[in-house]
Amino acid sequence: MTGATKAAPLPLELLTDVFRRCRPRLVRLLTRHLQSAAAAEDIAQEAYLRLAASSTPVLNAEAYLTQTALNLANTHARLESRRAVLRAEAHALLWEGLEEPDAERVHLAAEELQRAAEVFACLPTRTREIMELTRIEGLCAREVAERLGLSTRAVEKHVARGTQALAAALDRHVRISPRRSS
Secondary structure, three states, X not given: XXXXXXXXXXXXXXXXXXXXXXXXXXXXHHHHHHOOHHHHHHHHHHHHHHHHHOOOOOOOHHHHHHHHHHHHHHHHHHHXXXXXXXXXXXXXXXXXXXOOOOHHHXXXXXXXXXXXXXXXXXXXXXXXXHHHHHHHOOOOHHHHHHHHOOOHHHHHHHHHHHHHHHHHHHHOOOOOOOOOOO
């Protein structure tokens, strides 16, 4: 009998033993990668849960667990980076170079934000989910397509529809004009 040996899904008890044995090393690796012990613990646990829930046959559970954890850590780091950029952009838009906003500007901004939230809530569920993944979590169309089992083109169409709906709703109302410097 020649050829590669076929792997079968590992029993949960064996997976748990592998996780317990390699968890300290895995958490150290993830902590160095993420600079956060708490995030490392969470991601190590998530990697174990994904492996336990998977029906994919594996030959080397420790390597598979490590690679899954590193993939999750990369996604986590990318999301955190995207959130940091969004926070910085929001801070710059809201605070840099501006004096205390007057009551009218605050009111108009709140109305515009409310309109956007209402339109967003009325989007079809799939379009709203895709908009959240691409615009808030920062995933690319290919990643969203893989996660949701869609084609990249379908994801792009949902993003276009959602963006058009939001823009149309906001364009129907007077936009807040930027404050002119005197």
